[in-house]
Amino acid sequence: MNYVMYLRLFGRWFWLIALAIVISGGAAYYVAKSQPSIYQAVATVQVGNITQFANPRSDQLADIDALANTYFVLMKTRPYLQSIIQRAGLSMSPDDLVDTFVTNMVAGTPFFTITVTNRDPQTAAKIANAVGAEFEGLTNGSGEAKSKQIASAQSQVDSLQKQIASEQGDLTAIETCLKQTSCSDPILVSRQTELASLISQQQTNLAAFQNQIISLQSSGDINQLRIAQSAEVPDKAAGSSVVRDTVLAGGIGGAVSIGIVALIDGLNTTIRSASELPMLLRLPVLGLIPSYGRRKTYQKRLVTWLTPSSKAAEAFRVLRGNLMYIQKDRLNTNRQCYIVTSSRSGEGKSIIAANLAVSFTTIGQRVILIDADLRQPTQQQIFKLTNTQGLSDILSYAPDEDENKTVLTGDPTLDDSFFFTKRDADENLLLNVRSPATTLFYTIPDTLPIQKTEIPRLHVIASGTSNKNPADLVGSVKMRELVDHLIAKEGFDTVIIDTPAVLEVSDSSVLAGVVGAPVILVAEADRTSRNDAAVAVQRFSVLSLPVLGVILNRAKDSVGVQQTPWAGGTTQEVLALQKGSDGQRPLSDNGHNGQ
Secondary structure (H helix, E strand, O other), X not given: OOHHHHHHHHHHOHHHHHHHHHHHHHHHHHHHHHOOOOEEEEEEEEEOOHHHOOOOOHHHHHHHHHHHHHHHHHHOOHHHHHHHHHHXXXXXXHHHHHOOEEEEEOOOOOEEEXXXXXXXXXXXXXXXXXXXXXXXXXXXXXXXXXXXXXXXXXXXXXXXXXXXXXXXXXXXXXXXXXXXXXXXXXXXXXXXXXXXXXXXXXXXXXXXXXXXXXXXXXXXXXXXXXXXXXXXXXXXXXXXXXHHHHHHHHHHHHHHHHHHHHHHHHHOOEXXXXXXXXXXXXXXXXXXXXXXXXXXXXXXXXXXXXXXXXXXXXXXXXXXXXXXXXXXXXXXXXXXXXXXXXXXXXXXXXXXXXXXXXXXXXXXXXXXXXXXXXXXXXXXXXXXXXXXXXXXXXXXXXXXXXXXXXXXOOOHHHHHHEEOOOOOXXXXXHXXXXXXXXXXXXXXXXXXXXXXXXXXXXXXEOOOOOOOOHHHHHOOHHHHHHHHHHHHOOOOOEEEEEOOOOOOOOHHHHHHHHHXXXXXXXXXXXXXXXXXXXXXXXXXXXXOOOEEEEEEEEEOOOOEOOXXXXXXXXXXXXXXHHXXXXXXXXXXXXXXXXX
């Protein structure tokens, strides 16, 4: 799908996208304006005192996180909630208070925040500070205990140092005395050994107390909470702005609607544009017929006669010019016989066949339109004709033994609405020969139910009333002989045959195989499925039956006098591609080269 198709898709569903944007944006605006203003106050609490150290250990932060989460749970219990209410002087229940604040750790730090939401900014700040004070009160005694531990250890250190100093003096005096030769008292020797051992023990105890003091001073206290920053009264309402909410909701609504449109378009398997057809069917687009009239108002849709200056009538003239050029230049024949069909019924083939027939009469050609849709005939409705006798009666005709007996006499009440073809005496003599060369003369009735229309040079053979199998009738050799007879004997320049939908019955393919005329496939935009169109073309291709191209009915593409889109080309380029060269131009309305 190219950008043009995306633009067309957007244009087709613009109303839905705009409606979704308006509804979602309007709803968001209404909700945002109807909501009362909400204020948020934030207090910050520090856990422990590890920030005093240059390199806190990771395990300390993990312990702080676990301890803080324990306090979070504890603070949501009723006793503490009641204490907060009393501390802040609030007039609310614990159940109401618990929903007003949330606590969250700041990742990678020993801090957590207390966020309070309330419609009153002052109340929000009051609650935040009260909760912070309650946290701080949980660990007020933990610092004093640690100080007492340090003081006790220091007292032990001081006492040991004094004892060691006194005992060291005694030991020194004994050692000095023992150095003299006159002093060899065994008691002094024993005391020396005792003091040395005692001093060593005391020094060990002194080192232990000193290490304890160092450890207590350097480890920090994680079980200590203090308010790092008190909450301030907020001066602006929290939450999103009305404008931002409206724009965001409108954008989301538009995006969702575009997604829905894309989904609908993806599920749509119909032919939407002429640009799809050449690649899909490997056939040229012969014409693009714009939408005109209502489906069941057949007479009003005969635009080539009623409104010849309309855009739709011009599209049929472009189609006629393309067909005339192709028929003469590509097929190398002046015999103009076309079989018009579609993949399914209801795609506009009959009204297109009728308008195409009228367009040929406007350049002076004698045209006969045959309604070979024996199951659902419509041509008699389009041209306001009778259907008492027609094609099925011709094809089911069998010569009577009594040659003077009248067969297919027509409707006498129609006066000259029928014209009758009588064979001369020489032709009637051949009726008894019954050879292959004379098959034409004994299978075609003497009187053909050809009806005139109000349009000059246009005649119609209605479907008829025979109840025989339609496929057997149109597939008989009489069908080919009838077409040959209409061109060779009746002098019609163009024969157009309206046939049933090719995928619903076999009549079209059977008739095309018998008559040998080229087929024109009609497809309707946004109705004919791609698969149906492809299968319809394949039906004819399997039988090696020529399909000239496709007419896109109710096309949304622009149609001009000199331009019929086929892979984006002009009419001249399209026809040159069909022919295999670009050396000639299409025929003008009088059948001559446009040069």
